[in-house]
Amino acid sequence: MADSGVRAVAVLGTGLMGAAIARVLAKSGCVVTVWNRTAEKAKVLAELDGITAADTAADAVAFADVTLVVLLNSAHVEAAFAGVDLAGRTIVNLVTGTPDEMAGLGDLVTSRGGRYLAGAIAGYPQDIGAEKGALVYSGSAEIYNELKGTLVKLGGRSTLVSERLGGAAATIAALGGFAVVAITAYIEAIAFVQSEGVALDKLGDVTDTVLGVVESGIAESARAIQAGDFETDQAALRTYLKAFETFMEAFDSAGSRSVLIGALTKNLADGVAAGYGNKALAALAKLPRELDVQLI
Numbered sequence: 001m002a003d004s005g006v007r008a009v010a011v012l013g014t015g016l017m018g019a020a021i022a023r024v025l026a027k028s029g030c031v032v033t034v035w036n037r038t039a040e041k042a043k044v045l046a047e048l049d050g051i052t053a054a055d056t057a058a059d060a061v062a063f064a065d066v067t068l069v070v071l072l073n074s075a076h077v078e079a080a081f082a083g084v085d086l087a088g089r090t091i092v093n094l095v096t097g098t099p100d101e102m103a104g105l106g107d108l109v110t111s112r113g114g115r116y117l118a119g120a121i122a123g124y125p126q127d128i129g130a131e132k133g134a135l136v137y138s139g140s141a142e143i144y145n146e147l148k149g150t151l152v153k154l155g156g157r158s159t160l161v162s163e164r165l166g167g168a169a170a171t172i173a174a175l176g177g178f179a180v181v182a183i184t185a186y187i188e189a190i191a192f193v194q195s196e197g198v199a200l201d202k203l204g205d206v207t208d209t210v211l212g213v214v215e216s217g218i219a220e221s222a223r224a225i226q227a228g229d230f231e232t233d234q235a236a237l238r239t240y241l242k243a244f245e246t247f248m249e250a251f252d253s254a255g256s257r258s259v260l261i262g263a264l265t266k267n268l269a270d271g272v273a274a275g276y277g278n279k280a281l282a283a284l285a286k287l288p289r290e291l292d293v294q295l296i
């Protein structure tokens, strides 16, 4: 079904993220009702054109074609829905939760006659409404397609990633984890490099080149994993392991913190121990959660 032109939207939770979402929707022409536990915050928002504050979550939900939930965690969603008539209502849950929590809240909504889409936000409040903003959704394609015209107002690159309700939460855990691990690995790296007298303002070009390596490396790894093809004519896992054992020595002799590079070196050693020494980095995806000690 094409987008039905949702106009009346409720937003439950007007913290930093919920307020940004309510403002962007109101600006785009939606009629927005907000509810927040601390009523003052909702009232301040309701001074803007197109936004009204509801006294209760039930009133907000009853008013809207679709309700977006932007509370802090899944327990708050369950509590906020207590006594709310969800029959025939469409709920989009944007609260950060585990895949199981997202699915559990889906069961709760549908058992009370409602329709449910799980979502997750990649970015900060300042990214809401941006062309490159990305929110990811999971669940019914029919509900997603129906709401798409409204949901893309929150982020031009919004996507339905899976019909399983946990898919959006898993995507954000995975890619959010990747982004922050990458940033903090950079922090660990530049703390080390300064110990050898390297000035950070000299690193611009080489950092740029390395970011290109990251970009091509993740694209190649995704291709390899999808194709199940772990051959390489560039660099084998055992070669990475030797190099990172040397890098670890350098960090250690400088007395630098090496938690993340140490975790990577352990991961490479596990890959080699599991028999993937002559394979590409992507072969690490084949490792089990715990390596069988027999393999080492």
Ligand SMILES: NC(=O)c1ccc[n+]([C@@H]2O[C@H](COP(=O)([O-])OP(=O)(O)OC[C@H]3O[C@@H](n4cnc5c(N)ncnc54)[C@H](OP(=O)(O)O)[C@@H]3O)[C@@H](O)[C@H]2O)c1
Residues within 6 Å of the ligand: 012, 013, 014, 015, 016, 017, 018, 036, 037, 038, 039, 041, 070, 071, 072, 073, 076, 079, 094, 095, 096, 097, 121, 122, 123, 124, 125
């Ligand atoms: N901020 C970000 O950059 C960002 C990015 C991606 C995803 N998210 C997700 O968006 C959601 C909201 O985050 P936020 O940044 O807006 O957080 P926030 O500014 O701390 O707002 C939290 C919201 O949850 C409500 N809340 C907290 N405890 C509650 C309780 N016990 N009962 C009922 N309501 C309660 C707050 O109400 P009160 O005003 O009454 O405290 C407020 O509406 C979270 O799941 C977060 O992980 C945030």
